[in-house]
Amino acid sequence: MSEPLHAHLALVAAQLLRRTDELVAEQLQLTSAIGSYRAVPPSEVRPSARRNVLRVAAALRGEEHLPACVAEDERETGRRRALQGIPGADVLAAYRGGIALLRDEFLRIARAEGIPTDAVLLGTRRIWLLGDRHGNDFLAGHQGAELDLTRSEEQQRTTLLARLMEGAMTTDQMVTAGVGYGLTANERYWVARARSAGTDPLALTRVLERAAGARDTLLAGAYGGDAAALLSRPIIDELADDVTVGLAGPVDLSRLHAGFAEATRLLEAGTRFGHRGIVDRRRMALRLAVANQPELGKHLHTRYVEPVEAESAMGEVLLASVETYLSRRRSIPKAAATLSVHVNTLRYRLERFTALTGADFQDTETAFEVWWALQHRKLCASPI
Numbered sequence: 001m002s003e004p005l006h007a008h009l010a011l012v013a014a015q016l017l018r019r020t021d022e023l024v025a026e027q028l029q030l031t032s033a034i035g036s037y038r039a040v041p042p043s044e045v046r047p048s049a050r051r052n053v054l055r056v057a058a059a060l061r062g063e064e065h066l067p068a069c070v071a072e073d074e075r076e077t078g079r080r081r082a083l084q085g086i087p088g089a090d091v092l093a094a095y096r097g098g099i100a101l102l103r104d105e106f107l108r109i110a111r112a113e114g115i116p117t118d119a120v121l122l123g124t125r126r127i128w129l130l131g132d133r134h135g136n137d138f139l140a141g142h143q144g145a146e147l148d149l150t151r152s153e154e155q156q157r158t159t160l161l162a163r164l165m166e167g168a169m170t171t172d173q174m175v176t177a178g179v180g181y182g183l184t185a186n187e188r189y190w191v192a193r194a195r196s197a198g199t200d201p202l203a204l205t206r207v208l209e210r211a212a213g214a215r216d217t218l219l220a221g222a223y224g225g226d227a228a229a230l231l232s233r234p235i236i237d238e239l240a241d242d243v244t245v246g247l248a249g250p251v252d253l254s255r256l257h258a259g260f261a262e263a264t265r266l267l268e269a270g271t272r273f274g275h276r277g278i279v280d281r282r283r284m285a286l287r288l289a290v291a292n293q294p295e296l297g298k299h300l301h302t303r304y305v306e307p308v309e310a311e312s313a314m315g316e317v318l319l320a321s322v323e324t325y326l327s328r329r330r331s332i333p334k335a336a337a338t339l340s341v342h343v344n345t346l347r348y349r350l351e352r353f354t355a356l357t358g359a360d361f362q363d364t365e366t367a368f369e370v371w372w373a374l375q376h377r378k379l380c381a382s383p384i
Helices: 003-018 020-032 035-039 042-060 074-083 088-113 117-165 171-177 201-212 253-272 281-292 294-304 306-311 315-327 332-339 343-357 364-381
Strands: 188-196 217-223 226-231 243-252 277-279
Touching (some): 020 035, 117 171, 117 226, 171 253, 253 277, 277 281, 294 306, 294 364
Antiparallel strands (some): 188 226, 188 243, 217 226
């Protein structure tokens, strides 16, 4: 830069510095008009406003850095504003508003002093470059703090959820800790635990929140490789095909631990039986009984399954046909349609099963025993 241009800009910079206190006060007035900044004491904003004046003056002189005694990482200022609850857009508006005020003051002084046009253009460009550079620093600091806050809040929610589910708190402690989440001693809640082979626990947490609705999801988080949630109503929305959710409730606040234990049992049983979607007490009652009575299941398996597996080359086909027949309310036409076979083919398979086991499907008790044996077989075939 030529010496005359440097001298002109240095002259304006000196005048700006002489008016530092006045320019700081004007910036504070501008910032106070931004609603969210009303919660920030002026003493918090004043150092940034003063630094703006020093930075503009330094930029006009062609200097890159401030003296160490006044320099501060603008990222840290942006971080503090995030912790104070100031939205990022407001932080950026306050900073750019302050720089615009100083630019206007630069132009006023330049006109009054008769500064040449090329010097004015150069000075204006330097001020705007300064605004862009440090505006990005403010925003980066603010976004970093917001991310940290989100992680911290999520960790707090996950920790509280785990303590509630594990029964590690008294009812009074639950109410105190859950006041921000709407937990009260006189309400009843639903407890969910979800599992999916194809979705990680954090993503699965979002699936639960969407299915239950944000308003009805009081707490949700990852838990033991699964996702868990405390809800104000049962989940009724559709879920992805690979998601199984054990749902228990409603339970009192004091019985959340028992509700979570039930949701876990339902999930484990539902997963082992190959169920998808919501598995609750109504849907899983008999299958929970199968899971809880392994000796009875083994006895019935020996009676109704092993003879078919041992003596027939079509064992798997016969057993699948019988299971479909029972699931279609012992209707041969419906079961045959489901299996895509002729009704006579299905009749032959049922007769063959009867010949091998002695089962009489017209007897309801026997039909139930066969169903129990087949469910036990399915349970044994699944991973624990």
